[in-house]
Each structure stands twice: as structure tokens, then as C-alpha cells.
Amino acid sequence: MSFAAWNVRGLNSPEKQTEIRKLINEHSLHLLAILETKIQEANVTAVHMKIAPSWKLFHNYPHSPLGRIWILYNPKVLTVHRMSDGAQHIHCSVTSIDDQKHFYISVVYAYNTALQRRRLWSDMVVLASLMCQSPWSIMGDFNIMRHFRETFGGSGRWNSGIIEFNECIHSAELSDLRYSVIRFTWTNKSPGVANITRKLDRGFYVMICGHPHFLFPAVVMKLKMLKCKLKQLNNKEFSDLSNRVLAAKDELQKCQVRLDDDPSNEGKARVNWLKDGDQNTLFFLKTFNNKCNRKKISRLTLASREITDSILVIKDEALRFFQAILGNNTGPYFGSSPLMKTIASPSLSPLLLISLASHLWRTSNSVSSL
Structure with missing residues (x-):
């Protein structure tokens, strides 16, 4: 089954009526929602017969003198019942004649102002509470975008209409259908920097896991293929x-x-x-780096039990430690000898300082034992 919605912005011209017939044939449609027809109610039958004479028609003329919403459908394929309607929507129950699959479709053509759209958002939330056990599709022209990435040109100021639209989507738990090929669906047709384009037409859906028709054949086939691959991965990588x-x-x-x-x-x-x-x-x-790191003194515990990582503090502490041992000795290697002055040089690294001092200490012990 194939469905579509199109804001034609006037259906009086023969050219536009021809485009409608082409759309139905090229996409094998079974249901088509036409928005903003601008057809007088007295001319409905004549235009209907030119477009799809064997199809049936719903409209909302009781709520709008220019027929804001038309719903055409093929009665050989679908059984459609109008459940509710208003100036901005028509809500229908749809059943496929071949397999008796049942679902709901709501066609929307929202007003231009945020204040007028609030009634529509309220109606959608109420409908969502009634659709808890059935698949539901919502499509049409909502006359508001969801995000600023859905517009090009014009004011970048955030407005309450966007907030209210997203709150309605969240409250009704609707899922946004992904677009293909064309992102922007409306333009003011102005040239140059004055041009504004936006995504105002879109579709939503609500799929219920517990409904017997929730898993369509294509989805079922993909899930079965995924299950097979997951089993192979589990047996190869995670078994035993x-x-x-x-x-x-x-x-x-x-x-x-x-x-x-x-x-x-x-x-x-x-x-x-x-x-x-x-x-x-x-x-x-x-x-080289491993050897440098292995011989590097990066932290030292002082006599006060404090741990320091300062190179200068480590050097001074090592110097004081070995001066306490070697400073009072006499001889060519100790005290004020050139070597001891070298050890006290500020240019020595702590590691070299400790190595030289350790060598002097061992030499001191050897001299003392002689």
C-alpha cells in the first residue's frame, strides 16, 4: 500500500490536475491527501471526476469553505472510514481489503499562526491516547518546522511555535519519518538573499509492538538475517x-x-x-625513553615523611643527606675538595648527584677500613 500527501496550493488549473494523475500512476498510490485545493464546494465533483473518477473522496468543507483537505482513495484496495475531522485535520480508519490489515491515518493542514495551531496540537495528543493499540500515521503540512536546520534564510529567532510543536510530538510519542531527496518543502520564491526555504511538510508514525501488524514483512526478513549473523558471531567469539x-x-x-x-x-x-x-x-x-624513565627520580620521600616531585627539592635533599655523611671527612675526596664542589654544583641532575655521592660514600668506607 502506498500513500502520499501534497500541498498543491491550488487545484483549479488543468496542469495541476494532470500532475495529480501522474503522481497517482507513477507511484502506484492507493490513497492521496491533497491540501490547499482552493476549489469551491460547487466544483468539487467536476474536479474529482477529472483526477480520479473511480476513487472515493473525503473533504472538510463543513469546516473550511475552500476545502483545505481532500482525501482520495482506491475503494478496490482500501476500506476507509472518517473518524473525526476539523478545519486542520481529517482522521480516518483504514483497512486493507486483501489482507485485512488495519491502521489509522490522520491528514493535517495546520493554520499559519501558533495560536491557531494549538487546537490541532491538542487534538493530536487526544488522538494519540486513543491509538495505543493500533498503528497510526500522520502526514501533511504542519506549517511549522521542528529545528532551525530545517530552514534556510529568514529570521533565526527561536519562537514559541517551534517549542509547542515539539512538545506535541513528545506528548503524543510520535516518530518523525526520514525524508529522502528533498529536505525543504516550501519556499517564498523570493530571489537572492530574500529567499526563504523551510521544511513544513512531513510525516509521523506510531508503531505498537503488541499489535499483530507491527512487524512488516521487510522488517521481519531483515531481523531474521540479523539474527543469523548474530548467532554466527556468538558461536565464533563468545561460545565456551x-x-x-x-x-x-x-x-x-x-x-x-x-x-x-x-x-x-x-x-x-x-x-x-x-x-x-x-x-x-x-x-x-x-x-631510549625506557632507559631514561627507569633511571629517573621523579618522587622522593623527605625526612618529614612528605612526598615531593619537585626536581629542585629532590636535589637539595640528596645534597643535604650526603653532606651529613661526607662533609666532616678529610682527604682529597671529601669536604671542600673539587669533587665535592662539583657535587654541590646547581647544574647536576638529582640522579647524577646521588650517583656521585654514593660513589664517595663507598670510597669513604673503603678508606676507613684500611
């Missing part, structure tokens, strides 16, 4: 997890045993260094 965990633990233990029993691993690392280490490669840079 307990045994996979045990196998992984066993492999980890074997690797640890091999590393412990094979002291040649260090030799292999040296072979890699001789092969790639002197070529300014990524391997060289990673090795």
Missing part, C-alpha cells in the same frame, strides 16, 4: 567461555615458565639492540 579462560590461563603459565627457564631472552634483547638500536628507529626511541 569457561574453557577459553582455562586455556588462556594455561598458556600464560607456560609463557612464564619459559621466560624463567630461558636466560637467553636477555641475549635476544641484545641481538635486537645490535640490529635496530643504532638506526634512529622507533625501536631505538622506545628503548
Whole structure:
């Protein structure tokens, strides 16, 4: 079944009537909503017979003298009953004759002002509460956009009409149908910078999971194909997890045993260094950075039990520590000797300072034991 809605902005011209016939034939439509016909009620039958003489027609002339909304449908394919109507909408019950699928369609042609549209939004929310067990489609010209990305040109000021429209959609729990090919459906036809285009025509739907007709054949087929792929993925990647965990633990233990029993691993690392280490490669840079980080003193616990990461504080603390040990000794290596003055130089890094001081300490102990 195929349905469509079109704001024709006048249906009196023969050219526009020809376009309607082409639209029905080219898209094999079974129901067509025509908005803003501007047809006098006295001329309805004549125009109807020119467009689709074998189809039936609903309209809302009792609420609008120019027939704002027409609904044409093929009675050989559909059974359609008018449920309610107003100046801005017609709500119908639709049943497919072939398979007896039942659903609802509401055709909307909203007024131009936010104040006039409030009655329509209220009616849609009420209808939504009645459609809780049936599929429902809403289509037409809502005369308001949902977001500023649906407009080009004109004022960028946010207005209450957009807010009220989105509140209605949220309250009625409607889902917006995606557009294809054409985004903007209306233009003021002004040239240059004065041109304004907007998306005012759209469709919504409400699909109920508990309804027997909720899953259409195409959707069912896609879900079945997805289910098959998910089963294959589960069997390949996630089946027999307990045994996979045990196998992984066993492999980890074997690797640890091999590393412990094979002291040649260090030799292999040296072979890699001789092969790639002197070529300014990524391997060289990673090795250099690892060695720098391994020999770097980035944090130190002071005598006060405070932890510091300041390079200057670490250096001063190391200097004080070894001066307390070596400063009172005598001899060519201690006290005010050139080497001790070098250790006290502010240009030394904390690591080099501690290394030199440790060497002096070991030398001191050796001299003392002689």
C-alpha cells in the first residue's frame, strides 16, 4: 500500500490536475491527501471526476469553505472510514481489503499562526491516547518546522511555535519519518538573499509492538538475517567461555615458565639492540625513553615523611643527606675538595648527584677500613 500527501496550493488549473494523475500512476498510490485545493464546494465533483473518477473522496468543507483537505482513495484496495475531522485535520480508519490489515491515518493542514495551531496540537495528543493499540500515521503540512536546520534564510529567532510543536510530538510519542531527496518543502520564491526555504511538510508514525501488524514483512526478513549473523558471531567469539579462560590461563603459565627457564631472552634483547638500536628507529626511541624513565627520580620521600616531585627539592635533599655523611671527612675526596664542589654544583641532575655521592660514600668506607 502506498500513500502520499501534497500541498498543491491550488487545484483549479488543468496542469495541476494532470500532475495529480501522474503522481497517482507513477507511484502506484492507493490513497492521496491533497491540501490547499482552493476549489469551491460547487466544483468539487467536476474536479474529482477529472483526477480520479473511480476513487472515493473525503473533504472538510463543513469546516473550511475552500476545502483545505481532500482525501482520495482506491475503494478496490482500501476500506476507509472518517473518524473525526476539523478545519486542520481529517482522521480516518483504514483497512486493507486483501489482507485485512488495519491502521489509522490522520491528514493535517495546520493554520499559519501558533495560536491557531494549538487546537490541532491538542487534538493530536487526544488522538494519540486513543491509538495505543493500533498503528497510526500522520502526514501533511504542519506549517511549522521542528529545528532551525530545517530552514534556510529568514529570521533565526527561536519562537514559541517551534517549542509547542515539539512538545506535541513528545506528548503524543510520535516518530518523525526520514525524508529522502528533498529536505525543504516550501519556499517564498523570493530571489537572492530574500529567499526563504523551510521544511513544513512531513510525516509521523506510531508503531505498537503488541499489535499483530507491527512487524512488516521487510522488517521481519531483515531481523531474521540479523539474527543469523548474530548467532554466527556468538558461536565464533563468545561460545565456551569457561574453557577459553582455562586455556588462556594455561598458556600464560607456560609463557612464564619459559621466560624463567630461558636466560637467553636477555641475549635476544641484545641481538635486537645490535640490529635496530643504532638506526634512529622507533625501536631505538622506545628503548631510549625506557632507559631514561627507569633511571629517573621523579618522587622522593623527605625526612618529614612528605612526598615531593619537585626536581629542585629532590636535589637539595640528596645534597643535604650526603653532606651529613661526607662533609666532616678529610682527604682529597671529601669536604671542600673539587669533587665535592662539583657535587654541590646547581647544574647536576638529582640522579647524577646521588650517583656521585654514593660513589664517595663507598670510597669513604673503603678508606676507613684500611
